[in-house]
Amino acid sequence: MRDTRNITIAVLLCSAAVLAGLLTISLTADQARADAPSKGRDYLLLTAHATAEVEMLYAIDRGNRRLNVYRIDSRRRTLELVDTMDLERAFTAGD
Numbered sequence: 001m002r003d004t005r006n007i008t009i010a011v012l013l014c015s016a017a018v019l020a021g022l023l024t025i026s027l028t029a030d031q032a033r034a035d036a037p038s039k040g041r042d043y044l045l046l047t048a049h050a051t052a053e054v055e056m057l058y059a060i061d062r063g064n065r066r067l068n069v070y071r072i073d074s075r076r077r078t079l080e081l082v083d084t085m086d087l088e089r090a091f092t093a094g095d
Helices: 002-028 087-092
Strands: 043-049 054-061 066-073 078-086
Touching: 078 087
Parallel strands: none
Antiparallel strands: 043 054, 054 066, 066 078
């Protein structure tokens, strides 16, 4: 009788540990993450979640050395330019 209780307790503890691990992974998986960048010949594109409906698109134009930031609202189906930056000027400002 005692052996079956020990086995039951061990199985329940292992199950609880697995569930706790899965819960931890699922709670931290949606935190600030960015998708893998997509490289073209002259562009580097990267998206990141801002909210449930909004994603940000970061586009680096290597030929013109500019960073453009776009806001994509999936609910309203809109794409708007948020900001643009001259990368050459930004990285040589301290020289």
